[in-house]
Amino acid sequence: MKNYTKISDINNLNQTIKDAIQLKVNPFQYQSLGKQKTLVMLFFNSSLRTRLSTEKAAKQLGMDVMILNVNDAWNLEFEDGAIMKMDKSEHVKEAAQVISQYADIIAIRAFPTLIDKQKDTSEFVLNSFLKYTSVPIVNMESATAHPLQALADAITIEELKSLAKPKVVLSWAPHPKALPQAVANSFIEMMQYLDVDLTITHPKGYELSNNVVKNTKVSYHQNEALKDADFVYVKNWSSYKHYGEILSQDSNWMMTKTKLGTAKFMHCLPVRRNSVVEDAVLDSEQSVVIQQANNRTFSAQIVLKQILENL
Ligand code: CP
Numbered sequence: 020m021k022n023y024t025k026i027s028d029i030n031n032l033n034q035t036i037k038d039a040i041q042l043k044v045n046p047f048q049y050q051s052l053g054k055q056k057t058l059v060m061l062f063f064n065s066s067l068r069t070r071l072s073t074e075k076a077a078k079q080l081g082m083d084v085m086i087l088n089v090n091d092a093w094n095l096e097f098e099d100g101a102i103m104k105m106d107k108s109e110h111v112k113e114a115a116q117v118i119s120q121y122a123d124i125i126a127i128r129a130f131p132t133l134i135d136k137q138k139d140t141s142e143f144v145l146n147s148f149l150k151y152t153s154v155p156i157v158n159m160e161s162a163t164a165h166p167l168q169a170l171a172d173a174i175t176i177e178e179l180k181s182l183a184k185p186k187v188v189l190s191w192a193p194h195p196k197a198l199p200q201a202v203a204n205s206f207i208e209m210m211q212y213l214d215v216d217l218t219i220t221h222p223k224g225y226e227l228s229n230n231v232v233k234n235t236k237v238s239y240h241q242n243e244a245l246k247d248a249d250f251v252y253v254k255n256w257s258s259y260k261h262y263g264e265i266l267s268q269d270s271n272w273m274m275t276k277t278k279l280g281t282a283k284f285m286h287c288l289p290v291r292r293n294s295v296v297e298d299a300v301l302d303s304e305q306s307v308v309i310q311q312a313n314n315r316t317f318s319a320q321i322v323l324k325q326i327l328e329n330l
Contacts, residue, residue, distance in 0.1 A: 020325035024145055024158040026166045026208050039174050039321040046079045052327045053082030059122035060086045063129040068288060068315050069159045073126055076320035080327065097147050115151035124155050124326055131162035131199050133263030139163065155326045160201055168287050169205035170318035173213060175311045176250055179283055184214050185249035190241055191221035192295040193268045194255035202287050203256045204231045211235065220244035224266040227259050241272060248282040253296055276300050283307050
């Protein structure tokens with residue numbers, strides 16, 4: 020693997036999922052692979068799981084890890100030809116080349132503006148680094164995608180499924196803040212690659228990009244969509260059509276134990292209790308969110324392993 024900026028960077032997805040599960044048996048079996056190699060992690064935004072699990076994954080492969088909270092560094096300019104007289108002190112052209120000299124792999128987290136749809140869709144942060152760095156790039160959640168999370172989700176479903184083709188439902192839920200579409204986008208894309216029966220459910224106005232949804236079933240009726248589900252993945256996202264807007268705070272869309280039925284409950288975390296999902300779900304054995312978060316280590320580790328093998 021050269022970079023992991025999108026799910027399609029994985030050559031053989033089913034084998035990669037199996038290999039990630041196998042890593043759990045002995046996480047240190049490839050410790051010599053990352054010896055004298057450095058992962059630099061750049062965070063433009065907050066993180067708990069991505070930060071810790073990716074660092075853990077790299078260290079289990081024997082890598083050194085350096086972390087930069089980009090907001091503590093010089094304010095970066097991304098526009099070509101900008102006249103830099105205002106608040107931006109350094110251009111990404113220099114910054115990316117400099118960081119490349121310190122890193123064997125660079126991992127980046129950069130959320131969308133949720134204001135400028137065109138700019139966000141262009142993935143200007145991720146693509147600027149891809150353009151100006153000379154080392155592989157890993158996407159730790161960009162403006163439109165969270166492929167490491169989606170791989171962890173696929174690993175979790177593979178571990179827990181009892182049917183060859185489980186019914187998976189992605190349900191929107193209310194949230195007080197405007198959130199990106201990235202997790203939902205990548206989850207849908209991942210499920211489309213796998214042998215699952217996927218339904219998306221959300222209120223009107225929350226339609227995701229046609230480029231993501233493609234032919235996947237969409238229902239505006241949550242209860243209908245949830246019928247006979249094996250896995251229910253709950254996630255809020257802000258409107259894509261009315262870009263970045265919160266169109267509904269309808270608490271009837273919150274996930275409850277009654278609505279969940281016998282399905283397993285999935286969420287990428289962090290999650291707001293009794294706003295997105297009620298306590299009774301998160302505190303039940305049907306919730307697999309902790310296992311999902313554990314699998315973030317192994318999704319990152321299998322990706323880093325495949326990149327290290329290609330260096
Ligand atoms: N799910 C996830 O990416 O968690 P963090 O935002 O805490 O990294």
